[in-house]
Amino acid sequence: MLKAAIDTEVFKEAVEVVAAIVSECRLNISANGLAVRAVDTANVAMISLELGAPAFNTFAAGDSQIGLDISKLKNIVASINKADVLTLDLPDGAYKMELAYGGFKYSISLLDVNTVRKDPNLPSIQLPGKVVIAGAELNNAIKAASLVSDKIAFGINPDNETFYMEADGDTDHINLEIKAADLKTFIPAEARSLFSLDYLKDMGRVMSKAEEVEIFLGKDHPVKFVFTIAGGEGKVEYLLAPRIESD
């Protein structure tokens, strides 16, 4: 059961965060809020989102799990006016969720939970390096890198205390270095991994709105981005597997 009202802007952001990684997911509903954890078909990126009850204007729910077509939902919320308040209504055991906003009533068919990939276990990986930068800055670096290559390296140089992002194209090269002093947080550790910009582009677009993005790094290890949405009431974690550097 779910009965809730939420600002369109907040809901939109939450949907976009998930849609950047997967096209369908299982939505876990509980009295504390909504939660999603999903990996994409290629097992390369993982999203985990916790949208707490306080992010909603009103929220009443019992424990349940539903399958959602996120791409469809994204298209629907894109058409909603920002000022509208969205109400979600999901009766117990229903196969459809009702979305109402500004006079519209949208009834979305849900997916059979068993046809959607199971939620992955949280991997236990150690990522020693950590930096915090503004989301817009991260997105700019990603966009710049995508002009010259299809992959980008994130790394920390503990010797001269810098966080760097660099991309090597066939002909061009781009490098962005940020000194520890200019970063909000800097935990040095030997770290460098290469990532596919295909995935980062979508993630970067979403993260650009976040004021702060925590980046956890290791050596040839996945990268973890942690940031908040909905005024701190929603917590997002992205995990992205590194590319294998081939010569």
Add this chain to the structure above:
Amino acid sequence: MQDWVEKYRPKSLADIIGNKDCLRRMIEWARDWKPGVPPLLLYGKPGVGKTSSAYALANDMNWEVVELNASDQRTKGIIERVAGATATTMSLLGSQRKLLLLDEADNLHGTADMGGARAIIGVIKSSQQPIILIANDKYGVAKEIKALCELLQFRALQARSIVPHLKYLCSAENKTCNDNALMQIAESAGGDMRAAVNMLFAAGSGADTVSEESVSTAAKDQRSSIFELVGGILRGGADRRLMEMSYDLSDTPDTVEQWVEGALPQIKNPRDRTEAYGYLAQSDLYLGRTYLRQYYTLWKYATALMVIGTAAAAGGQGVTGNIMPPARWNRMAGAKKKKLVRQSVLIKAAFAYHMPENTLRDEYLKAFGMIADKDPLSFAKELSLDGDELDYIIDDKVRSAEVMKEIKREEKEQEKKEKAAQKAAEKARKSEKTVRIQDLAKATKTEKPEQPEKPDLNEPAESSVSIGSAASKSADEPENSEKVGKSAEKKPSETQSTLFSF
């Protein structure tokens, strides 16, 4: 309720039944895998454990699996994104490697899979992760893909190796079973473990015992083959059964018609045979109308006539020979080749005689052949025909082969002669030149020419002899002038070498 195939899918390679050699090879492959090792292509009939083995292997090796099968859209873009991303990234969840499983790799066609095969080739070539491809039909997989893979064939399972597994399932499900019933299932499964387990599941669901009666109702739907249908026609069977068999076939009625046509000579009694051909001819009329009008409802009349009609005519006399693919197919392949040869002959002849190809073919081919028969050698030379083409005109394999030999020999001789002539001509020019240069040198006492030293290696020893012959040749054979001209181009260096030898 979960079906037993999924519930009891083997977790480890050790649990897989049959095909031990393949499994051993898979383990070796996985253990020694490093980037650059070619992917495996597992092929074999459905239900023999290809997909299960791949998953079990991944489980044994503690690899993640990313599967793309025919239920996913497999366009170029999706393969590149999903398979490409998988093949070039490390694991997210901390396992060592990711196994990319491309199931049903032989079903990569249709508009939805456009460009899919090419994309898979790209993924294989750039992969940093192990890949296994799975196909039912080896020949359905693109040649280029096969060339990149190591092929492993999974064979159908023996009924006696299926039975113990069925027994195990029964005991795991707390069902009592009858040995005969299990044997019956195993045999009718035709080496397909999945079918066997499904049959057992169907026979055993809702009951505590698996008996022979429950098995018979749960038998696998067998698809009839074309051999069964043709055999059925000759042996005579119930009309309804024959029609059902023809519906089962994936062949279109016009293919079936050709099979039936190939089998009709087996009917002994000439009167019956005539009658059978009559029905077949009528059936063929319907087929023709079907295609002419694009009205496919007519197909059923064509089928009924060719199946029931011929069966009635055969009168259940039985199969007396082999049922073979229509001989016409072979003949057509042969005819196609012949047509190609004819076309190339016509093109050559039409060009030589300034005559349209069609006129030549319709009116003069015979005459042309008879004339050519008198002197095949000069014909072959004039039109520069090859063996097959000459054979087409004079219709004599042995002779045309001889003629070809003769032409080869003549060509060689000609070549030799030409070479000699060429050299002789060069010689002649050289000596002429040298004399002139010597004159020049005498007159002006000039320095040596600036050309680098380059002695003529091909210079024949008996040059003085050939000079005379070449000179006379070039005098009375104007076509040699070209060669002379060519040698003239090389003049300077030659000139010098002779200058030194003098």
